[in-house]
Amino acid sequence: MSRRRIGFWYRFAAVLCKPPLVILIKRDWRGMENIPADGGFITAVNHNSHVDPFAYAHFQYNSGRVPRFLAKSGLFKKGFVGAAMRGTGQIPVYRETTDALSAFRAAIDAVERGECVAFYPEGTITRDPDQWPMTAKTGAARVALQTKCPVIPVAQWGANELLPPYAKKPHLLPRKTHHVLAGPPVDLSRFYDKEMTPDLLKDATEVIMAAITRQLEEIRGEKAPETPYDPKRERIEQRRRTAAAVEHQRPGQHNGALREQEPQEEGQGK
Template sequence: MARRAREQVRDVARGELGWAFGFCVLGLRRPLMLLTRREWRGGEYIPRSGGCVVVTNHVSEFDPVPFGHFVYEQGRVPRFLGKAEVFRVPVVGSILRSAGQIPVYRMTSDATKAFSAAVAAVRRGECVVVYVEGTITRDPGLWPMVGKTGAARIGLTTGCPVIPVAQWGPQDVLAPYGRRPRLLPRKLMQMRAGPPVDLSSLQGREPSPGALREATDRIVADITSLLEVIRRAKAPPVRFDPKTAGVAEIGNPNRPRHRDVEMDGDAL
């Protein structure tokens, strides 16, 4: 870890990460190391080079920070797909754009721009991070809910590896849609990556709606299995579906949507 820290400082000094991402590394890494504990498994499954999609569950507005830390410590610069509203926040939006993060214009005619940008990033050899549910899970137990097809579409279009990662712990720092972080005592950030999702039977042709749904179900299933290992518990037998439950699919279900500021890797 000490060697990696020295390499990070060197990379920032050389400007190899860009000023914005370098700012995030220097500004966030040390506080994270001091204020959280880490239990990381499976980092070797994240390719050290070449385009890939890393897909995870979403349990807190805080989780992009420790998750980005996990991905970066594996030697990759994460390119998150985040909802466009975050990019409109003064200063924050400028940093995100300069750091190469990708805005998602949900429920608009511009939604396909995020897909095109993500595909281009993968083809440049970058590591794109997608929240498979498209928003913080609505499941009462914070298990992964029914997924969106964006990650599957990127993976099937590019043929890149799709790496599932389960995370647990950020919700102890900041509850879903909470506004008061609980930093002490130090919370445990658990990340567990698995081998690439097997999409081989669905590749080699234009992704159909059925293929996208099947690929998405496989991705969510792999993430759920990893989360079961972390939590030492079994997920509900039926995956939570906001549509059938009559729950808002995006944004904070408890207040007007325009005030939300979460980082969502939304459906594309």
């Protein structure tokens, strides 16, 4: 999609959003040459701030290939925001409904029309304590394997310093730098023309996330943990620790109750 086809709503959103982004954030953008000049493709991006969709969209808008984000369906229903989401061609995600798969069908249709679909494979802001990419959902891999389109891994860092994960107040000073590194397409060819089992989709997703993580290591100048943070595993571990703590406390509580009863029993015997 050329700049001539970006459309009114995307240009209008850029007029509104670019000036504050330019004022608030410096830019260190690399790898824009890896964004395909034509044809449908996917970008797979790490997510560490409520601000980073705007900062990343700025990067990709400047590449001339505007992204179609997958976003919560509720955003499409309200006033100006809803009109802007619909007008810019974003893709609604209907969670836990019979329409939940419609987002993937819409993403496939967009790629086949020659557009870019931007995925946050983690599905939400990372919960890793050090803000490394965590385990991801398989939607991006599913669309990529079905369409065989290029998957461009993108790492970003800096918007999270402006507005840390799940924070309510931004840190405006000193002025932050938004780092973006877009890499060459991820090679998923070994997964093509095979049954898309859960295991195959999981493996393809791990390849995509590993590419994003390597690029974030380059931006940050440090190594990521060998095993990505897994929210499901952490919840299981937390429940196990809670159950163990409760079980450990029970004997003490029981003994304490007996000790509290002993003086009363002695008094009753006198």
